[in-house]
Amino acid sequence: MTNRPAPSSPPRSRFAAILSENPDATIVAGATDVGLWVTKQMRRINPVIFIGHLTDLQSITEDETGITIGAGVSYTNAFDLLSDEIPALGRLxxxxxxxxxxxxxxxxxxxxxxxxxxxxPPALIALGAELTLRSHSGRRTLPLETFFIAYGKQDRLPGEFVEKILVPRPAEDAFYAVYKISKRRDEDISALCGAFHLTLDEEGKVETIRIAFGGMAGTPKRATHVEDALLGQPWSWGVISAVRDLFDADYQPLTDWRATAEYRSLTAKNLLTRFFLETAGAGQELVRFEMEEA
Ligand SMILES: Cc1cc2nc3c(=O)[nH]c(=O)nc-3n(C[C@H](O)[C@H](O)[C@H](O)COP(=O)(O)OP(=O)(O)OC[C@H]3O[C@@H](n4cnc5c(N)ncnc54)[C@H](O)[C@@H]3O)c2cc1C
Incomplete structure (x- = not known):
């Protein structure tokens, strides 16, 4: 049994046709990941389908729903629009x-x-982004978070490719922040990366919240235990301090050479605290708290 939606009407795409005939081919876009498979791991990646020149995949557009980013849009080409519309994404x-x-x-x-x-992925998951996959037989769209099934396993069938990502624009009164934690500011992969997206109701209670992290599990993943505990609660230090430890139910991170498991766990909790302090506003009671030992 599968709950995948039925593909929509068949598109005409030479790339889709070639991929359907060569489902095991390596798709190469910017080659900033794939290049290392060859130069560092000496892997053979033939046959290759290079898509870096496909203009159909390189459009970035916006409408009232949000911003649609073609899979082949480079970071540089996405930067101006994303910085204007969703500044935290530009800073990321x-x-x-x-x-x-x-x-x-x-x-x-x-x-x-x-x-x-x-x-x-965590930044886009927190925004509720949707991914469109395309193949020779059609398209299907899924919430981005469900694309990541397990470590090394994604919901992509043979012959499918990533066509575009729809990024809903946060509401005007929403709070949205992304925190990348790495040893260097530039040219460094995250130890962890947390994204927080919050709306409050008129009484200052949590109306919606989406929290997603990279570096905390085998996939980019939402913190559903923390989210559920926050929903409907006052956005207050009392509540935040009570739910921080629920990250331990959401994530059991690994130790590797970027960070220890303990560092990752504590930092995720502290990023929630940081997000609270950055969003609580002048009306909130000032908070003093002791940093736990890492
Ligand atoms: C020096 C350096 C620094 C880096 N820093 C960061 C960093 O700070 N943060 C970070 O997240 N990453 C970083 N990366 C990793 C890499 O740059 C990113 O993951 C980048 O977005 C990969 O895009 P690409 O177009 O180069 O993908 P490619 O290398 O071309 O492909 C990557 C994978 O995606 C598949 N693929 C590509 N396009 C499609 C498609 N349309 N449909 C289906 N499959 C597709 C390929 O088959 C391959 O499996 C870094 C890499 C390097 C070399």
């Missing part, structure tokens, strides 16, 4: 790789590679 892009990587690396590649430490 400035932290991805260096200028050379941003000039050719694509948002579609960052999603399709399925890395648990890719920077855009």
């Amino acid at each position: 892009i400035e932290r991805i790789g260096g200028q050379q990587v941003r000039n050719v690396g694509t948002i579609g590649g960052n999603i399709a590679n399925g890395s648990p430490i890719g920077d855009t």
Whole structure:
């Protein structure tokens, strides 16, 4: 049994046709990930389908629903619009790789590679982004978070490719922040990356909240235990301090050479605290708290 929606009407795409005939081919967009498979791991990646020149995948448009980013849009080409419309995403892009990587690396590649430490997936999941996959037989659209099934496993069938990502624009009164934690500011992969998207009702209670992290699990993943505990509660230090530890129910991170599991767990909690302090406003009671030992 599968709950995948039925593909919509068949598109005409030479890329889709070639991919359907060569479902095991390696798709190459900016090659900032794939290039390392060859130069560092000596992997053979033939046959290759290069898509870096496909203009159909390189449009970035906006309407009342949000911003639609073609899978082949580079970070550099996405930067101006995203910075204007969703400034926190612009600031995140400035932290991805260096200028050379941003000039050719694509948002579609960052999603399709399925890395648990890719920077855009948690940021886009927190916004409620939708992914459109395309194949020779049609298209299907799914919430981005469901694309990541398990470490190294994505919901992409043979012959399918990532076509575009719809990024809903946050409401005007919403709070949205992305925090990338890495050892260097530039040219460094995240130890963890947390994104928070909050709306409050008229009484200052949590109306909606989406929290997603990279670097905390085998996939980019929402913190549903923390979200559920916050829903309907006052956006107050008392509530935040009570729910912080629920991150331990959402995530059991690993230790690797970027960070220890303990560091990741504590930092996720502290990023919630930071988001609270940055959004609580002048009317909130000032908070003093002791940092726990990392
Ligand atoms: C020096 C350096 C620094 C980096 N810094 C960061 C960083 O700070 N943050 C970060 O998140 N990443 C970073 N990366 C990783 C990389 O740049 C990103 O993941 C980038 O977005 C990959 O995009 P690409 O177009 O180069 O993908 P490619 O390397 O071309 O492809 C990546 C994967 O996606 C698949 N793919 C690509 N496009 C499609 C498509 N349309 N449909 C289906 N599959 C597709 C490929 O087959 C491959 O599996 C860095 C890489 C380097 C080399």
